[in-house]
Amino acid sequence: QVQLQESGPGLVKPSQTLSLTCTVSGGSISSGGYYWSWIRQHPGKDLEWIGNIYSSGSTHYNPSLKSRVSISVDTSKNQFSLKLSSVTAADTALYYCARDRPPSDYWGQGILVTVSS
Amino acid sequence: DIQLTQSPSFLSASVGDRVTITCRASQGISSYLAWYQQKPGKAPKLLIYAASTLQSGVPSRFSGSGSGTEFTLTISSLQPEDFATYYCQQLNSYPFTFGPGTKVDIK
Numbered sequence: 001q002v003q004l005q006e007s008g009p010g011l012v013k014p015s016q017t018l019s020l021t022c023t024v025s026g027g028s029i030s031s032g033g034y035y036w037s038w039i040r041q042h043p044g045k046d047l048e049w050i051g052n053i054y055s056s057g058s059t060h061y062n063p064s065l066k067s068r069v070s071i072s073v074d075t076s077k078n079q080f081s082l083k084l085s086s087v088t089a090a091d092t093a094l095y096y097c098a099r100d101r102p103p104s105d106y107w108g109q110g111i112l113v114t115v116s117s
Numbered sequence: 118d119i120q121l122t123q124s125p126s127f128l129s130a131s132v133g134d135r136v137t138i139t140c141r142a143s144q145g146i147s148s149y150l151a152w153y154q155q156k157p158g159k160a161p162k163l164l165i166y167a168a169s170t171l172q173s174g175v176p177s178r179f180s181g182s183g184s185g186t187e188f189t190l191t192i193s194s195l196q197p198e199d200f201a202t203y204y205c206q207q208l209n210s211y212p213f214t215f216g217p218g219t220k221v222d223i224k
Contacts (some may be wrong), residue, residue, distance in 0.1 A: 047161065047204055063118070063210040066152040096160055102208045103151035104170065107160035 004097050004108035012091075012115050018084040022097030022108060023077070026087040027040055029055050030075040036084045040093040041110075048093075053080055055076060077085035087115045119143055119207050121216035129224040136192040138219045140205035145185045149209035150191045152181055155218075164203075165190065169194045195221070 015100040022036070025110045030035060037052040041083035051061035053071045061069050065084065084091060099103035120143040121171045130136050140150065144180035148168040165181035168188055178193045192199055200223055205216040 047206075047219050049206075049213040049215065051212075060211045064212075099155065099161075101166070103163055103166045103206060104153075104161070105163050105166075107162075110160055 002099055002106045004099065004106055006095060006097050006108045008111060008113070010096075010112060012113060013117050014088055014115055015086055018082070018091060018115075019085050020095055020097075020111060020113070020115055021079050024099070025078070027099075028075075029073060029078050029080065030106060031052060031055070034069055035060075036071075036073065036080045037098045037100045037102075037104060038066060039086050039096045039104070041096070050082065050084075052074045052102075065102040084115070088117050091115050098102045118212055119146060119210060119214055121204060121207055121214055123203075123216040125219060127216065127222065129221045129222050130195050131224045132195055132197055134195045134224075136195050136199075138142060138190045138203055138208075138221075139142075140188045140190070140216050142207055144184045146207045146209035148184045149207060150180075150181075150183070150188050151206045151208060153204045153206065154199075154201045155204065160209075160210075162202060166208075168181050168211055 003025045009094045012018045035052040038050040053059045068085045070083045094110045096110045097108045099106040122141045124139045150168045152165040155161040168182045180191045202218045202220045
């Protein structure tokens with residue numbers, strides 16, 4: 001059974017960089033066949049797809065965030081990561097990582113990130 | 118970006134009711150559509166992909182149909198555990214986008 005777990009700071013100051021890591025267990029990122037995604041949900045609101053990465057390192061990003069977002073993979077640790085720069089209060093959200101066939105068939109529990117000074 | 122709309126945005130129903138939710142895409146997406154169920158405090162759960170294929174382990178009272186720009190999710194007989202918010206997602210082209218959700222509440 002594949003499991004994903006997000007980790008990282010729950011509080012980030014405005015203008016700083018949000019950094020999250022997703023640790024995958026029960027399956028190997030390097031085995032291929034899947035994309036690995038980040039999705040966020042503003043409190044009580046819609047789901048927003050942020051981007052994904054393949055085990056080779058190939059990425060796709062949401063153009064609305066593209067200038068600020070970076071997703072990377074560390075196959076040796078079976079982890080993938082999200083960096084979002086120059087954050088504002090509008091980036092306060094619940095951040096999920098997921099395994100994509102696509103679609104997203106396994107999700108982490110989510111991590112709430114608040115942007116505040 | 119491909120925009121998705123869902124209707125209704127909210128519906129109130131009783132246990133045993135047949136429920137239908139519609140998702141419309143701003144342009145044709147073939148059958149590249151998935152449906153998710155989300156309960157409060159939980160991550161979304163994949164119900165249906167490729168418009169009509171039931172994800173493993175999902176009860177058969179859930180079904181999906183449609184192609185192109187109009188899709189439906191049907192729950193044939195609503196159960197107490199089905200009260201939740203349902204989202205569609207298009208997977209035809211990047212960026213993948215989600216619909217705004219339909220909240221199914223108890224009448």
